[in-house]
Amino acid sequence: xxxxxxxxxxxxxxxxxxxxxxxxxxxxxxxxxxxxxxxxxxxxxxxxxxxxxxxxxxxxxxxxxxxxxxxxxxxxxxxxxxxxxxxxxxxxxxxxxxxxxxxxxxxxxxxx
Numbered sequence: 001x002x003x004x005x006x007x008x009x010x011x012x013x014x015x016x017x018x019x020x021x022x023x024x025x026x027x028x029x030x031x032x033x034x035x036x037x038x039x040x041x042x043x044x045x046x047x048x049x050x051x052x053x054x055x056x057x058x059x060x061x062x063x064x065x066x067x068x069x070x071x072x073x074x075x076x077x078x079x080x081x082x083x084x085x086x087x088x089x090x091x092x093x094x095x096x097x098x099x100x101x102x103x104x105x106x107x108x109x110x111x112x
Contacts, residue, residue, distance in 0.1 A: 002026040002101045009094060009106030016086050020106055022079040022096030030054070030074035036081045037102065038092035048094070049081065063089070086110045 008020040020036070036048040049060045049070040058070050069082040079096050091110050095102040 004096050004103035006096055006103045006106040009108045011109045012086055013112050018083045020081040024077045029077040032098050034079045035097045037097050038094045040092040
């Protein structure tokens with residue numbers, strides 16, 4: 001059974017940083033591209049970033065490019081998302097995703 005468990009969210013002031021983690025199990029993590037998606041209150045799901053299976057290729061939504069960094073540690077079966085220069089518009093539930101499966105999410109709230 002695929003399990004994805006996100007952590008690292010919290011309340012941060014504008015301009016602050018957070019590092020999200022996604023611990024994965026139940027599949028061969030190193031064989032799959034992984035993504036982060038987010039859902040702001042009252043809005044639909046928004047794709048944030050994707051990393052290929054060996055970490056050599058990344059892509060980002062325009063809204064986060066230059067501020068967020070996706071990475072992975074295949075030895076630890078863990079996906080990361082470094083969030084820098086956070087804005088109030090970044091407030092959302094953040095999920096890691098493997099194909100059609102996502103975890104329970106971790107809440108990021110950016111507020112002064």
